[in-house]
Amino acid sequence: MGNYSATDLARAIQIARRFSFWIIVDYHGYNDVMNDTVGNCWLNFWSGVVAQFEYNYTRIIWEPLNEPSPKNMPPGNVTYHTAYLSQWYQAWVNQTRALGDRHWIVVQNLCSLGCSYSDEQGRHDEWKAYPTVKDRILPGRIFISLHTYLEYPSYTGCATSSTICSTDHDWNFTAADKAAREDYLNMVNGTINTGWPVLNTEGGTTCECPTRLMQVQGTAGYSNVSLHYIQQLMSIEFNGPLASKFGSIYWLSAPWIDDTPGAGVYGALSPGEWGRVVSAPFVCQALLSSDYNYDWTVNVFDLAAVGGTFGTHIGGPGYFDRADLNGDGKIDIRDLVSVARMLGVTCNPN
Numbered sequence: 001m002g003n004y005s006a007t008d009l010a011r012a013i014q015i016a017r018r019f020s021f022w023i024i025v026d027y028h029g030y031n032d033v034m035n036d037t038v039g040n041c042w043l044n045f046w047s048g049v050v051a052q053f054e055y056n057y058t059r060i061i062w063e064p065l066n067e068p069s070p071k072n073m074p075p076g077n078v079t080y081h082t083a084y085l086s087q088w089y090q091a092w093v094n095q096t097r098a099l100g101d102r103h104w105i106v107v108q109n110l111c112s113l114g115c116s117y118s119d120e121q122g123r124h125d126e127w128k129a130y131p132t133v134k135d136r137i138l139p140g141r142i143f144i145s146l147h148t149y150l151e152y153p154s155y156t157g158c159a160t161s162s163t164i165c166s167t168d169h170d171w172n173f174t175a176a177d178k179a180a181r182e183d184y185l186n187m188v189n190g191t192i193n194t195g196w197p198v199l200n201t202e203g204g205t206t207c208e209c210p211t212r213l214m215q216v217q218g219t220a221g222y223s224n225v226s227l228h229y230i231q232q233l234m235s236i237e238f239n240g241p242l243a244s245k246f247g248s249i250y251w252l253s254a255p256w257i258d259d260t261p262g263a264g265v266y267g268a269l270s271p272g273e274w275g276r277v278v279s280a281p282f283v284c285q286a287l288l289s290s291d292y293n294y295d296w297t298v299n300v301f302d303l304a305a306v307g308g309t310f311g312t313h314i315g316g317p318g319y320f321d322r323a324d325l326n327g328d329g330k331i332d333i334r335d336l337v338s339v340a341r342m343l344g345v346t347c348n349p350n
Contacts, residue, residue: 004045006052013057020326024106024201024249025049026063030113033065033088034072042088043095054101055314058321058329063106063201064092067113067147078116078129085110086131097136102321104141106201107131109190112147118154124182127189142196148183148203148248150176150229152213160208171213176229184236191245200248205230205274220253220263222274231278250275298342306335 009025016023032042046064053060070081089107096105110129111117117125130144152158155175158165187198205222213223222230230250237246252275254267268275305323312319314329323331325338 004049006049009049009053010056013053013060016059017057017327020059022059022061023057024061024063025053026066026201028066030065030067030069031072033068033085035074039088039091043091046092047095047099050096050099050101054099054103055329057327058103058314058324059327061104061106061143061199062096062101063108063145064089065108066201068108068110069113070110070115078110081115082110082129082131086133089131090133093133093135093142100315102137102141104143104199105135106143106145106199107133107194107196108201109144109146109186112145112202122178122182124185126182127186127193130190130194132194140196142194143199143247144190144194144196145199145201146183146186146190148200148230148233150179150207150226152207152209152223152226158210160210162210163212165210168213171209171223171225173225173228176225177232180229180232180236183233184240187237187246188242191242197245198247200246202251203230203233203248204251204253204268206251206253216272216274218253218263220267220270220273220275222277227274227277230274234278297346298339298344300343303336303339303343306331306339310336 013023015021027042027046029042031038033039042065046062050062068085070078070085073081073084076084093105107130109126110131111123111126115126115129117123117129126146130146133142134140135142152171153160155170156165156167158167187200191198205226206219207223207226209223209226211217213225214221215224215227216222234248237243237248240246250268252267252269253263254265254269264270264273267273270276306325309318309320309323309331312331314321314324319331321327323335325335328334
C-alpha cells in the first residue's frame, strides 16, 4: 500500500520467487478512468510498470484497478458505466499484450465498491457489472473479480458508530446465507457471461459493525454474522461443481496500512482471528508445485512435459510458463527435480 516504488515491487517479487508464491500487483485506486485525461495517465503509468517487470517473474498477476468507482464517471446508469469500464479495461489489456506480456490480468466488477445492483432487496444482479474484455493471446489469461463482504449498515440502515439500533435483528444468519448464495451465483453467472474464471482479490469478515456486535475487535476481527457469511461463501464456492473455476484472496487487514488498528502482525491469521477459525478449502501441495497438467497426480506425463521444454527461457522460443514450476523464468534441472521428487503423489480433491 502507499506510493508506487519499483524498488519495493522488485523486492516483493524477489520474496515471491523465493517461496514460489503467486503475487498480485494491485493498483489500489478508484477514480482512475473517470475521463480521458486521467484514464490515459493510468494507461501510461502501467505501460512503464509492465515493461519493466514483464520478464521478471512468471507468477505475477496484474490487477490494473482495485475497485473502479462509477461516482465520477460520465453520467449514466450502471449498464452504461459497465460498458464504459469495459472499454478502459480492453485498452489496458491491448496495451499490455502489445508489450509482449503474457501474465494473468484481473478485471474488477463495478459493484466491488458499490453500484445500484446492490440494494435492500439483495445483490443478485451484480454479475451484470462484470466488464467484458477479449484477450489476444490463446488461451486467454483473464480473471474476473468481485470483492465479497457483508456490511452491517446495508442490512440495518444503522451507522457503524450506533450504540443501539432497532433493526439489529436484520443482521442475522439468514441474511448471511442469502448474501453468500447470491455472491456465489454472481460468480457463476459472471464466468458464464464473460467466459473467464474467477479470482476474487478481496473478501473477508470486515463488516463495518458496531463494537457491540464484534466477537473479535479490530479490522481483522469479525462478528458472528460476518464470520458465518464468509464460511458459507467458502463452502459453496470451493465445494460446488464449478470449484475449478473459482479462486479467492481474502483481506487479512494486517498492519501494513494505518487504518487497521488491532490487526496484529499477521492480521486475520493471528490466533483467535477469523483466518484461524474458518474451515479452509482443500489445498494439494502436489498440484501447487509439480502437477503440470492438473490431473491431481504427479506422474511421467508431468515429467515429460517439463522435459520437453528443458533449456528454454522466458521470452524465448519453446518456453511455456506452466513448465516453469519455480517461476524463475527458465526451465532447468530445478524444475525437473521438482517433478521427480513428487512422482507418484496423488491428491484427492474430495
